[in-house]
Amino acid sequence: MNVIEAIGLGKRYGSTWALRGCALAIPAGHVAALVGPNGAGKTTLLNLAVGLTAPTEGTVTVLDGRPAGSPAALDGIAFVAQDAPLYKSLSVADMLHLTRNLNRRFDQSYAAARLGQLGIPMRRRAGNLSGGQQAQLALTLALARRPRLLVLDEPMAMLDPLARHDFMAAVMAAVADGDVSVVLSSHVLAELERVADYLVLITSGSVQVAGEVDDLLASHRVLTGPAAEADSYAQRLDVVNARRGGAQAHLLVRTNGRSGPVPPGWEEHPVSLEELALAYLREPGAGALPGPTRARGAEPMEVTNWQR
């Protein structure tokens, strides 16, 4: 099952395409990180997935083919938008009551217990909570809906480091507890490295890299050697990005499982997720997209859709 599936998805604001030709299939059971520079189209993609925005072209479905924004889709997805918008004048208890009334499921005792643990007073106005507490309240409200997919847009943008840590711990605890998939976006990769097991790299309105983190790390290597030999060596390899520092050259190469002999004077290292992401972000032309991971074994996707 795919939690988010996009085909030829595009969204235009005025004359600017925020997202175009986006093809994506995020399988269930992951914590998927949507990473890219500011303005790359992360928020647009998430807004399309949760049904806040209608696509200009293409389609996006969620939770096994449900049209984004349909009643069935809304029922299964909980979304925490950027800056965790809440009704600032309502008390915490009122926010719980409001959310319970707007949904078919709402686990009141879970929400109350979690807010109790966090020390968030029920009678305080949402607007009077700290940034971290507001984010935690928004997350609690989302999790109490018992969603099958939790979508978080830049959830940590306004949090201090301690609050970030607590927030991500709460997300991970929810993932460990139940069968909820998570898609979260951030322009800060470092804070996702520990938690994400699926990476979607999005640059200038289209998906550049998508895949399970383990697969991506296993299929890439960093080769370090003399800069003078880099060009001739690189011709035989699938180089994503080459950086030269003095006499040394660092090549990020895609091995795709094939591991050839390393020439004398060269060293091979495993790659970190951050290195990998940065290398691709520096080379917007390069792409690493897996074959379609359509768990339902549906009709094969045309290749062009995936390698645009």
Next chain:
Amino acid sequence: MATLTTVQPAQDAGLRPVPWRRMTWITWRQHRLALAGVIALLGVAAAYLLITGLPMHQAYGAVSACRPAGSGVCQQAANDFLDTYAPGVGVTLGVFQVIPALIGAFAGAPLLAREFETGTFRYTWTQGFGRARWALAKIAPLAVAVAVAGGAFTLLVSWYMQPIFGAGDHNGPLYPTLFDFLGVALAAWMLAAFAIGVLAGVLVRRVIPAIFATLAAWAGLAFVTGIFLRQHYEAPLVTSSPSIPASAWVISQGWFRGGNPASLDMINQTLRPVDVQAVTPELFQPGPAAPATFGDPVKYLIQHGYTQLTTYQPASRFWPFQWIEGGWLLALSLLLIAATVWLVRRRAT
């Protein structure tokens, strides 16, 4: 493009929507202040009507008790009563004209604009209830509440106006600033102002600009209706008689001579022998040389071959006009609310 695989229809078909009644508490909790504002505004206006209306009713008691009715003494009493109270009533109703606009601007416009301004629409619209139903569940009860409040206030205005109409004021119930506070018109205007405000909120998406847009749109609609539209609900009557039926709504008057419109110059030339000047075709000013016995310049002009044509709506058309205005304002309001819900559903972010 590859076709999408079908959704499990059985599972989703069993998905019953969140019941409408769940929105009751939310609408009440989030808009009780706006409702209180509407009640407070109308309450202050009602208090003013009561405080000034009770002495007026007392004074009118003496006028209506005058016997024999219709005698010169009683007529004089009625005229004195109107001289005392009618100007104040006119000013009061004139000031009250802004009430529907205030309700549209401060109860209607922020309803959705605030959701956009604070970003909370991104929270509410992604809940299971569904945003189009959410919008309707908020707008409909508030619209009904506003209309009911308007209807209740009309009852008080009708009571307040009784002595003025009873004493035979020349401004009948069709007079522009009275008509829209009587009958069903006030409820309809308040509903329309509210609907304009809500739509402005979803179009402009900012509270303060939406408030100004609402005021402008309402003022335009009220102006066009009062000045141009209302007089055409039925074809106006035209009379050449100088005595127009009491309490009729005079739309225009003009002098004619030999079938052609008479200019002010022509009229003044005719009036020169008696030293009376027509400032406007309806307003005459006698000069120092005007004969003391000179009576009515209107009669004088008629004697000299002029015809005064008066276009008017008789007061007997009050209720048909009320239903026409109430009807189209209700239709307009429903249309605006439907457009708002459609915009919430379609034109997101």
